[in-house]
Amino acid sequence: MNFLEERITKDGVVKEGNVLKVDSFLNHQMDIELFDEMGAEFKRRFANENINKILTIEASGIGIACIAAMHFHVPVVFAKKSQSVNLDGEMYVAEVESFTHKCKNQVIVSKKFLSPDDHVLIIDDFLANGYALQGLISIVHEAGATVEGIGIVVEKGFQIGGQVIRNLGYHLESLAIVESMDPAAGTVKFREQD
Numbered sequence: 572m573n574f575l576e577e578r579i580t581k582d583g584v585v586k587e588g589n590v591l592k593v594d595s596f597l598n599h600q601m602d603i604e605l606f607d608e609m610g611a612e613f614k615r616r617f618a619n620e621n622i623n624k625i626l627t628i629e630a631s632g633i634g635i636a637c638i639a640a641m642h643f644h645v646p647v648v649f650a651k652k653s654q655s656v657n658l659d660g661e662m663y664v665a666e667v668e669s670f671t672h673k674c675k676n677q678v679i680v681s682k683k684f685l686s687p688d689d690h691v692l693i694i695d696d697f698l699a700n701g702y703a704l705q706g707l708i709s710i711v712h713e714a715g716a717t718v719e720g721i722g723i724v725v726e727k728g729f730q731i732g733g734q735v736i737r738n739l740g741y742h743l744e745s746l747a748i749v750e751s752m753d754p755a756a757g758t759v760k761f762r763e764q765d
């Protein structure tokens with residue numbers, strides 16, 4: 572078990588509806604030393620990629636992306652979520668369905684902060700069906716920038732997102748991949764990784 576799998580086993584809570592709650596160290600209260608270890612691990616896994624920007628999505632991705640960025644020495648841009656936006660031609664916009672909130676959000680990035688010169692590492696906390704990632708990927712493409720890699724903290728391997736993103740050819744690294752979870756027993760099984 573790696574350091575994150577150990578922490579999920581210790582402090583994660585399995586909820587009904589395929590939701591893993593990790594709000595004591597990741598999504599609400601944040602364990603910054605754990606984040607630092609995750610940042611170092613992302614740097615190790617993407618050591619061969621030429622990355623000059625990290626892109627994430629508010630709110631849970633921001634803390635992780637910022638600590639990871641300390642290891643890459645690059646700026647972080649976070650996509651903003653909003654129900655309504657005044658489209659004035661200065662923004663990249665994608666529509667994303669929220670797994671946890673069951674609604675549609677627009678995700679928005681200012682054109683000032685993403686350009687064809689950018690080689691982007693996308694970072695997010697969870698990968699479930701992949702909607703959030705697809706939105707971020709489409710924004711990077713719209714900007715003419717390049718997706719160099721995608722770093723996820725927890726992938727729920729029993730949902731379709733990971734397979735879809737890997738089949739599209741992206742270099743996707745998930746620090747923990749949950750193979751199955753049992754809400755009655757409160758247990759989590761992880762996929763073996765190299």
Ligand code: 5GP
Pocket residue numbers: 589590591592593598631668669670671695696697698699700701702703704727732
């Ligand atoms: P997707 O877009 O891949 O379907 O879902 C990813 C987003 O939904 C993540 O950014 C995360 O905020 C949220 N999410 C999905 N599944 C879970 C989960 O099991 N636990 C938590 N805490 N968030 C989740």
